[in-house]
Amino acid sequence: xxxxxxxxxxxxxxxxxxxxxxxxxxxxxxxxxxxxxxxxxxxxxxxxxxxxxxxxxxxxxxxxxxxxxxxxxxxxxxxxxxxxxxxxxxxxxxxxxxxxxxxxxxxxxxxxxxxxxxxxxxxxxxxxxxxxxxxxxxxxxxxxxxxxxxxxxxxxxxxxxxxxxxxxxxxxxxxxxxxxxxxxxxxxxxxxxxxxxxxxxxxxxxxxxxxxxxxxxxxxxxxxxxxxxxxxxxxxxxxxxxxxxxxxxxxxxxxxxxxxxxxxxxxxxxxxxxxxxxxxxxxxxxxxxxxxxxxxxxxxxxxxxxxxxxxxxxxxxxxxxxxxxxxxxxxxxxxxxxxxxx
Amino acid sequence: xxxxxxxxxxxxxxxxxxxxxxxxxxxxxxxxxxxxxxxxxxxxxxxxxxxxxxxxxxxxxxxxxxxxxxxxxxxxxxxxxxxxxxxxxxxxxxxxxxxxxxxxxxxxxxxxxxxxxxxxxxxxxxxxxxxxxxxxxxxxxxxxxxxxxxxxxxxxxxxxxxxxxxxxxxxxxxxxxxxxxxxxxxxxxxxxxxxxxxxxxxxxxxxxxxxxxxxxxxxxxxxxxxxxxxxxxxxxxxxxxxxxxxxxxxxxxxxxxxxxxxxxxxxxxxxxxxxxxxxxxxxxxx
Numbered sequence: 001x002x003x004x005x006x007x008x009x010x011x012x013x014x015x016x017x018x019x020x021x022x023x024x025x026x027x028x029x030x031x032x033x034x035x036x037x038x039x040x041x042x043x044x045x046x047x048x049x050x051x052x053x054x055x056x057x058x059x060x061x062x063x064x065x066x067x068x069x070x071x072x073x074x075x076x077x078x079x080x081x082x083x084x085x086x087x088x089x090x091x092x093x094x095x096x097x098x099x100x101x102x103x104x105x106x107x108x109x110x111x112x113x114x115x116x117x118x119x120x121x122x123x124x125x126x127x128x129x130x131x132x133x134x135x136x137x138x139x140x141x142x143x144x145x146x147x148x149x150x151x152x153x154x155x156x157x158x159x160x161x162x163x164x165x166x167x168x169x170x171x172x173x174x175x176x177x178x179x180x181x182x183x184x185x186x187x188x189x190x191x192x193x194x195x196x197x198x199x200x201x202x203x204x205x206x207x208x209x210x211x212x213x214x215x216x217x218x219x220x221x222x223x224x225x226x227x228x229x230x231x232x233x234x235x236x237x238x239x240x241x242x243x244x245x246x247x248x249x250x251x252x253x254x255x256x257x258x259x260x261x262x263x264x265x266x267x268x269x270x271x272x273x274x275x276x277x278x279x280x281x282x283x284x285x286x287x288x289x290x291x292x293x294x295x296x297x298x299x300x301x302x303x304x305x306x307x308x309x310x311x312x313x314x315x316x317x318x319x320x321x322x323x324x325x326x327x328x329x330x331x332x333x334x335x336x337x338x339x340x341x342x
Numbered sequence: 343x344x345x346x347x348x349x350x351x352x353x354x355x356x357x358x359x360x361x362x363x364x365x366x367x368x369x370x371x372x373x374x375x376x377x378x379x380x381x382x383x384x385x386x387x388x389x390x391x392x393x394x395x396x397x398x399x400x401x402x403x404x405x406x407x408x409x410x411x412x413x414x415x416x417x418x419x420x421x422x423x424x425x426x427x428x429x430x431x432x433x434x435x436x437x438x439x440x441x442x443x444x445x446x447x448x449x450x451x452x453x454x455x456x457x458x459x460x461x462x463x464x465x466x467x468x469x470x471x472x473x474x475x476x477x478x479x480x481x482x483x484x485x486x487x488x489x490x491x492x493x494x495x496x497x498x499x500x501x502x503x504x505x506x507x508x509x510x511x512x513x514x515x516x517x518x519x520x521x522x523x524x525x526x527x528x529x530x531x532x533x534x535x536x537x538x539x540x541x542x543x544x545x546x547x548x549x550x551x552x553x554x555x556x557x558x559x560x561x562x563x564x565x566x567x568x569x570x571x572x573x574x575x576x577x578x579x580x581x582x583x584x585x586x587x588x589x590x591x592x593x594x595x596x597x598x599x600x601x602x603x604x605x606x607x608x609x610x611x612x613x614x615x616x617x618x619x620x621x622x623x624x625x626x627x628x
Contacts, residue, residue: 023616089454091614105614112457124452128372140364141456143357 006064008101012193012225013063013086018095020056020081020249025049055081056092057249063227065192068219070240071229074336077246079229080119083197086227087117100193113142116191120198123182125170131181132166135188142189149188156184159214176207183211187218196228200235212239233332245335253335261331266300270308270323277317284308361458361466365435369469387475391428395420395483398548409553414490415580416550421483422579423547423572426510428477435467439518439540441606442525445613446533493580506575512595513570514540520602526609547571563590570594 055078063069073079084090085097088104088111097104102111118124125134139149157163160180165173173181179199186194196215200208216239218224230236236243237257245253245260253260261267269287272279276292283303284296298308312321373380402408402416411419430439437443441464444450453463488495518536525532546568551559562569570591577583578591 084451087455089451089614093615108454109457109459112455115455117455122452124455126368129368133368133371137364137368140360141458143457 006062010065011062011098012065012067012100013061013227014096014098015059015061015082015086016096016098018056018059018085018092018097019054020078020085020090021093022053022055024051024053054249056085056246058095059246059249059251060095061244061251061254063225065225066219066223067242068216068226068240069228070236070243071227071246072231072233072236072243072332073246073252078249079246080197082246083117083119083195083227083229086195087115088112113189114192116186116189116194118182118186118194118196118199120179120196120201123170123178124185125178125181127171128169130167130169131162131173131185134170134181134185135166138185138188144189148190152188152190156187159217160184160210175202176204176210179203179207179211183214191224193225193227196226198230199228200230200232208235215239247336260335263331263335267331267334268298268300268323269295270298270321271295272312272315272318273320274315274317275319279315279318281308281311281315283311358462358466361462362468365466365468366470369435369471369473373471383472384475388479391424391476391479395424395548398550402550408550411550411552411576414487415576417483418487418491418580419550419572419576420548421480421487422507422510422576423544424476424480424483425507426480426514426547426571427544428474428480429507430511430514432470432473432477433465433468435469435473438464438467439515440522440534440536441519442522442532442534442536445522445525446529448529450613491580499579503579506579506591509591509595510571510575512599513567513591514543516595516599516602517543517567519606520598523602523605523609526613542566543568543571547573549573552577564594567594567598 059078059082071079071082081090085092086099086104088108091105099111100114104111124138125131126137129137135153138144144152157166160183162177162180162184165177165181168177170178170181183199199215200211203211212235215226215228219226226240228236228239241256243253243255243257243260244251253263270284272294274292274294279294280286281296284298287295287297289295300308312318373383398408399413399417399420402411402413407413408416434440437449444453453460456463518540521539522532522536524535543566546562546566551562551569551573559569563574574583574591578588
């Protein structure tokens with residue numbers, strides 16, 4: 001799953017055989033097999049079972065400088081744990097992590113000057129102060145030189161359109177405004193690598209669009225390496241060129257979004273409009289039908305396009321045909337379902 | 343080499359004061375946000391400080407003193423305690439005095455992503471404007487008490503006062519951090535443990551222990567050292583303690599801070615190694 005050999009100085013993130021294990025206490029009242037036995041119940045109150053949860057299991061990957069990588073997986077797969085490991089918030093049980101050539105554990109202070117971290121469900125803004133005050137606080141804490149601060153402040157103000165909210169108190173911002181302000185603050189020290197955990201969480205379409213456009217721009221123009229997690233696969237596909245998928249703590253896929261589609265057998269959707277006649281196509285699954293508009297799903301690896309077109313041409317009353325790739329959301333859902341099966 | 347080290351040290355000190363300055367400026371800004379709010383905050387704090395010590399002082403006034411301490415010696419003790427807690431509250435902004443809250447609320451993670459040593463982050467959260475009323479009223483009360491006392495203070499007495507204040511503060515902070523280390527293991531359950539410990543000590547410190555039986559006095563000078571926050575240092579400063587007794591608070595402060603450092607570091611290592619998030623039943627509030 002590794003990329004082609006890359007010079008060490010070109011690697012932004014290197015994760016080698018990383019495992020992260022947590023221990024949970026569990027009360028198991030069924031264990032005795034005699035639920036009504038009060039004595040046993042009391043014993044289990046005091047002697048709970050220990051359960052080991054493997055959030056990450058021998059995960060290895062590399063991210064080159066300048067890459068825009070999506071990090072996806074079902075709930076509880078280990079995405080946030082990975083983000084916390086990369087930013088030094090947690091330490092791995094086993095394995096090594098190198099971020100921008102540094103150890104998050106040993107070189108925390110030096111690394112944080114080059115790293116930007118944003119958790120979508122948390123804010124780094126000072127709640128009872130204007131946004132600008134948080135920016136000034138960041139300038140002092142990160143010791144950002146005046147010229148760099150000014151340059152970055154002008155850039156984020158323009159690109160994220162935060163001119164009007166700079167003097168607004170953080171608690172008075174809408175979620176979209178807050179996310180933009182948080183993103184702007186994260187970029188003030190010119191991070192070389194940014195880790196985004198669910199940055200589009202709860203955003204409306206306009207705010208989401210602004211966020212995606214901005215991230216693509218700083219990745220392409222400033223060469224900032226970005227690792228982003230999200231449950232919105234369409235967003236991820238639009239932003240990133242590479243996707244790392246994690247399932248039950250293991251790295252399950254590392255490649256392009258098209259490569260991901262291939263796993264599910266090249267699923268394709270097509271919509272056929274008829275003059276009102278019913279339509280049935282062998283080898284295709286009917287997804288919906290509404291007043292002569294039929295939506296089908298077909299696996300083109302099993303039914304070649306040529307054969308499909310022949311069958312369509314033989315059907316009566318067809319007025320229009322539209323073929324499109326299966327939405328990535330559906331591809332992912334199918335993969336998740338496969339993973340969930342025992 | 344020496345020059346480089348000196349420059350680095352100077353840079354560190356400069357950065358420390360820069361951080362203090364930004365927090366002080368933010369505190370002033372939040373206070374000045376609106377005049378009415380500012381007045382309410384200051385008046386409420388003054389009333390709260392006076393009422394917290396008035397009961398003991400009125401008793402001392404009524405009976406001409408308590409347990410061998412005269413009225414103004416009692417006032418001195420109350421003022422001393424107010425200065426200790428007032429200074430800690432002023433410097434302990436952002437819950438630095440109550441680290442179990444930071445851990446229990448999941449805010450410890452914010453500290454990881456700042457390029458500043460943890461120790462610095464925990465000591466720069468100064469609130470000199472909104473958090474200074476207790477400290478200032480303590481200084482005022484101390485001045486009144488000293489002016490009314492008959493004891494003549496030697497020239498080194500102010501230095502001794504500052505030293506005792508520092509020792510008392512070290513004890514409070516060490517106790518808070520020692521108990522807070524439990525929050526690394528059970529963040530939600532122990533979120534308020536430091537505030538419970540510190541506030542219990544603060545409430546108990548206002549009682550003069552002179553004349554109390556040993557089984558009350560000794561525990562309050564050892565296992566629950568509220569007596570070292572005001573009463574015992576007052577005895578030392580007023581020359582009512584034996585010379586050897588005078589070094590006890592310093593020794594106690596040293597031992598308790600070493601113990602607190604050991605347990606806090608141990609808890610911290612556990613926190614980053616074993617995890618504190620939703621996988622752990624007592625993980626922090628999200």
